[in-house]
Amino acid sequence: MNNGKSRVSVFENAYLTIESLFFGYFGFFLINSLSMAILDGRALAKAIRQELADQVSVLAAEQKRSPHLAAVLVGDDPASQAYVRNKVRSCEKVGFQSTLIRKPGTISQAELMAIVQQLNADDSIDGFIVQLPLPKHLDDTEITLAIDPAKDVDGFHPVNIGRMAQGLPCYIPATPLGIMEMLKRYNIDTQGKEVVVVGRSNIVGTPMSILLSRKGNPGNATVTMCHSRTQDLAAHVRRADIVVAAIGRPAFITADMIKPGAVVIDVGINRVDAPETDKGYKLIGDVDYKVIAPQARWITPVPGGVGQLTVVSLLMNTLRAYRKEVYP
Numbered sequence: 001m002n003n004g005k006s007r008v009s010v011f012e013n014a015y016l017t018i019e020s021l022f023f024g025y026f027g028f029f030l031i032n033s034l035s036m037a038i039l040d041g042r043a044l045a046k047a048i049r050q051e052l053a054d055q056v057s058v059l060a061a062e063q064k065r066s067p068h069l070a071a072v073l074v075g076d077d078p079a080s081q082a083y084v085r086n087k088v089r090s091c092e093k094v095g096f097q098s099t100l101i102r103k104p105g106t107i108s109q110a111e112l113m114a115i116v117q118q119l120n121a122d123d124s125i126d127g128f129i130v131q132l133p134l135p136k137h138l139d140d141t142e143i144t145l146a147i148d149p150a151k152d153v154d155g156f157h158p159v160n161i162g163r164m165a166q167g168l169p170c171y172i173p174a175t176p177l178g179i180m181e182m183l184k185r186y187n188i189d190t191q192g193k194e195v196v197v198v199g200r201s202n203i204v205g206t207p208m209s210i211l212l213s214r215k216g217n218p219g220n221a222t223v224t225m226c227h228s229r230t231q232d233l234a235a236h237v238r239r240a241d242i243v244v245a246a247i248g249r250p251a252f253i254t255a256d257m258i259k260p261g262a263v264v265i266d267v268g269i270n271r272v273d274a275p276e277t278d279k280g281y282k283l284i285g286d287v288d289y290k291v292i293a294p295q296a297r298w299i300t301p302v303p304g305g306v307g308q309l310t311v312v313s314l315l316m317n318t319l320r321a322y323r324k325e326v327y328p
């Protein structure tokens with residue numbers, strides 16, 4: 001799946017884009033052009049989708065069925081609908097099977113638990129997710145605990161989180177898995193580096209802090225996790241060789257917090273008003289990109305960075321579930 005070809009081409013693309021931009025038009029920015037490059041999530045996601053589609057072709061040639069992901073969507077929250085639609089469409093793109101189970105927001109806890117049990121028992125489904133957040137009257141912890149860890153391709157079950165903490169085979173949540181894949185394929189060295197993770201969510205900040213401090217590559221970093229109660233957060237971030245910003249606040253990380261030459265991973269996708277655009281809004285990250293980019297060594301744009309990798313990571317987990325790699 002991780003073939004050297006796609007790794008090189010994605011790396012070169014990002015570099016050439018930056019180089020030609022600055023070389024061609026602003027010769028005097030030469031030094032910056034050699035030191036800063038974009039981590040191109042869009043190109044990387046495309047390369048990984050191609051790898052997944054290639055795997056499906058191999059399976060088809062062997063007369064085997066393709067991997068099958070199911071998604072449970074409760075209620076009509078527009079953001080959740082869009083996310084799930086994207087997951088189903090991504091399955092189609094790579095040739096995976098998908099099943100969408102839609103239920104009204106009035107479903108009872110017992111009915112939803114019964115659906116989870118059915119999916120656990122259905123051998124034709126390799127992995128499934130229950131889209132969160134659930135309506136307030138439902139207990140999402142009980143639902144997450146009911147999912148068979150072997151089918152928990154979201155990697156949210158405590159068994160998978162615990163296995164991750166101990167360096168055992170597990171499903172890694174999609175966004176952290178995408179970031180790890182990005183670091184690996186761009187050959188970004190994390191060993192012995194100072195990493196500062198900003199944000200301690202179960203889905204991103206906490207898993208990232210575990211994964212980067214674990215033995216492995218990427219990994220072996222010295223990790224500091226900052227959150228809303230951290231004193232002098234800026235001083236911590238300023239020390240970082242690698243910053244992972246996952247706090248959900250637009251442009252929260254400012255230029256004065258970034259050490260020149262740092263690697264900046266921006267996980268934020270914040271919608272802010274922009275009356276000058278057709279949509280009336282734009283998406284910006286947790287990092288003040290325009291001013292930070294010139295002083296970073298590597299940086300992820302928003303959009304086009306980490307967010308592009310989340311759904312393909314879910315598909316990677318689904319393929320692992322199909323192959324029973326984690327729970328043989």
Ligand code: GUN
Nearest residue numbers: 129130131132133154174
């Ligand atoms: N809601 C927001 N992100 C996610 C995700 O990755 N998985 C699920 N199940 N729900 C989400």
